[in-house]
Amino acid sequence: MTDILVIGGGLTGVYAAIVAADQGARVTIAMKGHGGLSLSHGCIDVMDRSAPSRALSLLPDHHPYKLAGKAHLKDAISKFRDLMQHAGYPFTGKLSKSMSILTALGTIKRTCFAPSGIARGDLDSGGSIVLGKFLGFRDFYPYIIQKQARKVGVKITKFIDLPLLEPPNRRDAYSTDYALLFEDSRWREEIIRMWRPLLPGVKRLGLPAVLGFQNHCQILEELEDSLGIDIFEIPSLPPSVPGLRIERILLRQAQVLGVKIIEGAGVIGRIDGRSRGKRVAGVVLHSTGRTIQLDADVVLLATGGILSGGLVAQQDHRIRESVFDLPVRYPTNRSDWVGLSLFHRQAYAGTGICVNARMQPLGLDEKPMFNNLFAAGGLLAGSDRSLEGSRQGIDLATANCAVYEALR
Numbered sequence: 001m002t003d004i005l006v007i008g009g010g011l012t013g014v015y016a017a018i019v020a021a022d023q024g025a026r027v028t029i030a031m032k033g034h035g036g037l038s039l040s041h042g043c044i045d046v047m048d049r050s051a052p053s054r055a056l057s058l059l060p061d062h063h064p065y066k067l068a069g070k071a072h073l074k075d076a077i078s079k080f081r082d083l084m085q086h087a088g089y090p091f092t093g094k095l096s097k098s099m100s101i102l103t104a105l106g107t108i109k110r111t112c113f114a115p116s117g118i119a120r121g122d123l124d125s126g127g128s129i130v131l132g133k134f135l136g137f138r139d140f141y142p143y144i145i146q147k148q149a150r151k152v153g154v155k156i157t158k159f160i161d162l163p164l165l166e167p168p169n170r171r172d173a174y175s176t177d178y179a180l181l182f183e184d185s186r187w188r189e190e191i192i193r194m195w196r197p198l199l200p201g202v203k204r205l206g207l208p209a210v211l212g213f214q215n216h217c218q219i220l221e222e223l224e225d226s227l228g229i230d231i232f233e234i235p236s237l238p239p240s241v242p243g244l245r246i247e248r249i250l251l252r253q254a255q256v257l258g259v260k261i262i263e264g265a266g267v268i269g270r271i272d273g274r275s276r277g278k279r280v281a282g283v284v285l286h287s288t289g290r291t292i293q294l295d296a297d298v299v300l301l302a303t304g305g306i307l308s309g310g311l312v313a314q315q316d317h318r319i320r321e322s323v324f325d326l327p328v329r330y331p332t333n334r335s336d337w338v339g340l341s342l343f344h345r346q347a348y349a350g351t352g353i354c355v356n357a358r359m360q361p362l363g364l365d366e367k368p369m370f371n372n373l374f375a376a377g378g379l380l381a382g383s384d385r386s387l388e389g390s391r392q393g394i395d396l397a398t399a400n401c402a403v404y405e406a407l408r
């Protein structure tokens with residue numbers, strides 16, 4: 001028996017599990033696979049506006065931020081930053097003013113909180129930029145960044161080819177391969193020796209975000225000190241090293257707090273037969289060759305949206321919630337699910353389950369379906385998180401709110 005059973009191992013689920021365990025609850029996480037952090041840039045987007053906190057007050061009442069409330073957003077961000085700081089991976093930023101960072105495609109992204117290595121590249125501060133190109137790394141093209149950035153008024157002076165030792169040569173190298181190589185101090189010494197003569201006159205150097213996993217801050221500092229330049233990281237294409245750094249820190253902290261983690265199996269919800277349909281009893285977990293029953297006082301759904309398995313689009317044009325088959329809000333006409341262009345509003349992105357201000361899923365009668373079922377993160381309806389640039393802020397704020405309400 002567990003006090004709180006969290007379904008989903010993304011930012012929402014693991015953060016919620018840590019908060020609950022920190023409050024003294026016995027917590028289990030059950031997840032089919034890892035969440036979407038390796039697909040994110042590894043920053044905390046709150047709202048794609050120059051003044052996010054002001055934009056929050058203009059949102060409609062059914063928006064997840066409005067339901068959870070600003071206090072939960074602030075508390076969650078503060079807790080998240082404490083966790084990262086404690087793990088030696090500090091974040092900087094403000095809710096009142098976002099920063100502008102370069103992406104690997106040369107677009108400018110507004111985000112609220114970023115790890116300090118990425119935040120050092122804030123385009124609203126600092127001087128001219130030089131980009132480093134790693135020979136053999138296919139997921140980072142400085143000339144594309146330079147061309148695109150010029151269109152939006154960002155001047156990138158030049159890019160420099162920087163050699164790396166021993167890139168894996170039997171296949172294309174990924175960002176994770178380089179992040180592991182940067183962890184090796186001997187390898188770094190060699191790199192510094194090779195790069196030093198290539199960087200005269202450079203003051204501020206942008207590199208793909210592959211500068212180590214665990215010891216990223218020390219690695220960055222060592223490179224800066226040895227080369228005598230400022231260095232910042234640019235989030236590159238998936239797998240995202242900054243996203244994976246967060247995932248590792250969160251999972252490690254969850255384990256330290258005694259959270260039980262069950263990985264690799266999808267779950268189906270169970271309703272408590274003695275409660276006249278008012279309570280959930282837990283879930284059934286289908287693993288290879290066997291079925292396990294998990295009982296819980298409270299279940300928290302953090303299963304993400306349609307891209308993560310929390311919602312399933314069926315052939316009969318229905319979108320189904322994958323654990324308890326909760327009602328899902330979506331356009332009835334399937335051709336309305338996607339916009340005409342990839343860059344337009346996508347109706348499916350706002351699809352999800354409706355909750356009240358306690359983060360309890362609502363039935364068609366707008367009343368909570370179960371007393372002890374809560375939901376948070378990408379599964380919730382009421383926002384187009386990609387278009388708004390609000391993904392991680394919503395994940396943290398709603399997870400925080402759900403845990404406090406569940407343990408009340």
Ligand SMILES: Cc1cc2nc3c(=O)[nH]c(=O)nc-3n(C[C@H](O)[C@H](O)[C@H](O)COP(=O)(O)OP(=O)(O)OC[C@H]3O[C@@H](n4cnc5c(N)ncnc54)[C@H](O)[C@@H]3O)c2cc1C
Nearest residue numbers: 008009010011012032033035036040267303304308377378
């Ligand atoms: C395809 C894709 C593209 C993305 N692109 C971006 C991007 O461009 N920028 C960006 O910042 N972020 C991106 N993300 C990440 C995104 O930020 C997060 O997925 C999102 O914030 C939701 O977080 P979450 O924790 O609510 O859910 P997720 O991180 O999606 O995690 C959901 C978790 O629930 C589990 N799960 C789902 N159904 C079940 C079930 N029935 N039983 C058990 N476990 C289940 C999953 O295995 C997973 O562990 C992307 C994610 C995906 C999947």
